[in-house]
Amino acid sequence: MRAAVLRALGERLAIEEVPKPAPGPGEVLVETRACGLCGTDLHICDGLAYVPRLPHIPGHEPAGVVADVGAGVTGLHAGDRVVPHLFVTCGTCDYCRSGRDAQCTGVTGILGVLMPGALAEYFTIPAANLFALPDSIPFPIGGLIADAVLTAVHASRRARLGVGETAVVLGAGGVGQCLIQILVAAGVRVIAVDTTAEKRDSAATMGAALVLPAGAEANAQAIRDFSDGQGAQAVFECVGKGETMAQAASYLRRGGQIIVIGEEPEFPRIDTIQIAQRELEIIGSRNGSRRDLRDAIRFVAAGMIRPRIARTFPLDEINEALAFFRAGCDGRVVITIKDN
Ligand SMILES: [Zn+2]
Numbered sequence: 001m002r003a004a005v006l007r008a009l010g011e012r013l014a015i016e017e018v019p020k021p022a023p024g025p026g027e028v029l030v031e032t033r034a035c036g037l038c039g040t041d042l043h044i045c046d047g048l049a050y051v052p053r054l055p056h057i058p059g060h061e062p063a064g065v066v067a068d069v070g071a072g073v074t075g076l077h078a079g080d081r082v083v084p085h086l087f088v089t090c091g092t093c094d095y096c097r098s099g100r101d102a103q104c105t106g107v108t109g110i111l112g113v114l115m116p117g118a119l120a121e122y123f124t125i126p127a128a129n130l131f132a133l134p135d136s137i138p139f140p141i142g143g144l145i146a147d148a149v150l151t152a153v154h155a156s157r158r159a160r161l162g163v164g165e166t167a168v169v170l171g172a173g174g175v176g177q178c179l180i181q182i183l184v185a186a187g188v189r190v191i192a193v194d195t196t197a198e199k200r201d202s203a204a205t206m207g208a209a210l211v212l213p214a215g216a217e218a219n220a221q222a223i224r225d226f227s228d229g230q231g232a233q234a235v236f237e238c239v240g241k242g243e244t245m246a247q248a249a250s251y252l253r254r255g256g257q258i259i260v261i262g263e264e265p266e267f268p269r270i271d272t273i274q275i276a277q278r279e280l281e282i283i284g285s286r287n288g289s290r291r292d293l294r295d296a297i298r299f300v301a302a303g304m305i306r307p308r309i310a311r312t313f314p315l316d317e318i319n320e321a322l323a324f325f326r327a328g329c330d331g332r333v334v335i336t337i338k339d340n
């Protein structure tokens with residue numbers, strides 16, 4: 001099969017012919033139809049954060065159809081449309097048993113991150129990880145559910161927000177755009193902050209009541225003016241830099257929450273006096289649970305979340321696609337592996 005292969009950190013991916021994987025007991029062979037790109041893919045290629053065993057096939061935002069099933073798999077058949085939960089979990093640790101799948105202490109793989117991924121014509125994954133993708137959801141959108149949509153659904157649940165309260169989405173890219181739509185649907189007043197006018201326009205179209213340019217001096221005051229002079233109840237930090245964390249703290253009211261979604265190897269520039277005296281909460285959020293994934297599929301099927309695709313590329317143009325994504329774009333970049 002054809003696959004995009006990372007042979008050395010910091011190098012371009014190579015399109016190569018590699019052996020087609022065979023599904024082991026309890027596993028399913030999925031024929032990939034589409035796979036989105038994510039900041040984590042850039043981190044993997046650059047050698048930041050995750051360092052997979054090389055050579056590595058990235059790709060962790062796929063949808064496809066069942067091609068074959070391994071021994072003991074029931075309830076899944078060739079041709080079924082599916083989207084995967086990315087974490088191969090133990091199912092028995094305290095985190096698995098309490099529905100926090102992405103925190104599993106016995107995790108044995110993460111699709112496309114710590115095991116071969118979906119920037120390939122086929123991938124294997126345990127049957128227990130697969131969820132049915134409704135016919136109404138096209139494969140390129142279906143793939144985005146595995147990461148961008150799921151991450152947004154989970155992050156929205158990590159916050160304590162009620163109808164009529166104010167949240168800031170800092171960074172209105174793929175995940176941020178999904179968050180805006182979920183929060184608006186939940187009756188939250190959303191302020192979107194982003195560097196580019198294009199993404200601010202999209203955020204407004206998606207229901208953000210106020211859009212602000214990233215890093216502007218006047219933002220904190222504009223956010224207080226918008227929220228009874230107090231500041232936002234929550235900031236969803238989709239960038240993850242030291243500087244944006246400091247900005248997030250300045251947008252909060254007392255007792256406010258920062259939900260950290262963006263991941264960078266940087267330290268938040270927020271002094272502990274401020275955290276203690278204003279009783280701020282800093283909350284991490286990672287991908288999501290199986291329950292979050294079930295709901296993410298429902299929310300997209302219902303039209304509550306419409307993930308935006310900036311551009312699609314064929315697998316052959318993976319390096320061009322990564323460069324386009326790295327330069328910054330309005331929505332997600334998707335690799336189409338095979339047409340419907
Ligand atoms: Zn990702």
Ligand SMILES: [Zn+2]
Nearest residue numbers: 090093096104
């Ligand atoms: Zn576990």
